[in-house]
Amino acid sequence: MKAVSGLALIAISLSLAACGGKSEDAAKPTGDPIATVAAPAGTTWSDTIADSPEGYYLMGNPSAKIKLVEYGSYTCSHCKDFSVEASEEIRKIVDSGRMSFEFRPYVRDPIDLTAALLARCGGKDIFYPLSEQFFANQEAMFAKVQASEAALKAVEQLPAAQRPGGIANAAGLVEFAQQRGISADQAKQCLSNTAAAEKLAKGVESANSQYNISGTPSFLINGVLVDNVANWSSLQAKLKEAGI
Template sequence: MRNMLIVAGGVVAVAAIAAGVYFGTRPPAAGPTPVAVAAAPDKTALLAVQPTDHVLGDPKAPITLIEYASFTCPHCAHFHTQILPEIKKKWIDTGKVKLIYRDFPLDQVAAKAAQIAECAPNDRYFGIIDLIFRGQPQWAASQDPIAELGKPLRIAGMGENEIKACLANEAKANEVINDYRGGETLGVNSTPSLFINGTLYKGARSVEELDAAFAKLAK
């Protein structure tokens, strides 16, 4: 499903969409104990809204949820299709939590999908990534994932020509790369990785776990 090279019992990073930069293929973690991130100056900035960030909800919401995800990660798809709708209804739509979505592609296919999503207008970005995650079982497992991904994106106004132009857009590629590098700076090495007001939660999390984390901060 992914362009991975398996050697000596390990997984080797695949070629990236820009020279000199790689996206490593790493398995998702299983939800270890949350860890507070040290507040170095560069890390502090990354734990706040950046100019290029995609934000769901009120940007002034007191609780900040940052998600680092890969479009070929099944756990990320589960979060977006099964967990996020409940979180959105209870916490984001009520103005208590804002979600910042950032790319951390685990392989070249995920990197290209992320680049395509970056070409979506801001007001349609989260609708596009919802389409991508919901269709993941079909397009990610196909022989030509990007061509297959293009099928559901047509209804969002992204045809073959738009996708080709997007994949040739160096600025959009750099946005994905910058997200990835920022994630590495914060200690991200698997997906999904969630930061809730600066505390790192690795791996799949239930609605109940996230409810509890938000409730503590909302007091």
């Protein structure tokens, strides 16, 4: 299970990991219940977003005792289900100051890459709500892709750096992003950013190398891949074991 370069990912359709697969490593955190930590006056932890050392966006208390990471794919139905079920619950826990949350896009195909580039286009302050809206729009996006076969065939003839833009138009994602505050020019710039595409692909390579990701969504609790967890109820049980 190896990732390819960002430009190669733009050019071909591939699956780097199954949607809904399971990991082999187990995280077994134990400990006493963790005390809440108040956010700075006038703020909430779930609205506190910072750049993480790995190049993603971390939500919440940077010093939280529990650090939850999700590797998820914008084209994975299980990831969509998790987003719909868990996003508000995760925010509630993050607001307690006991846990931080970090979503790391795990790109599996060119449509996934396109969505990931657009989700980051508005910067850290809207990354999480925009990601949740991309997941909620997943079925509509697939419907537009299926109805745009000719347009997608034409995209294959474009230079590699232009293909995410062509895919985004065929999938209705540029218009979708515009309705959420990202201008057409801004979207075009983000979609043609080959350095950002390469960075996302390298993030997948790193995840595969370090954690042997076999499916999405996959979760880390304090840096350890959690076994047999792909939905909120299973993850919630693991967080309770960790003291949440």
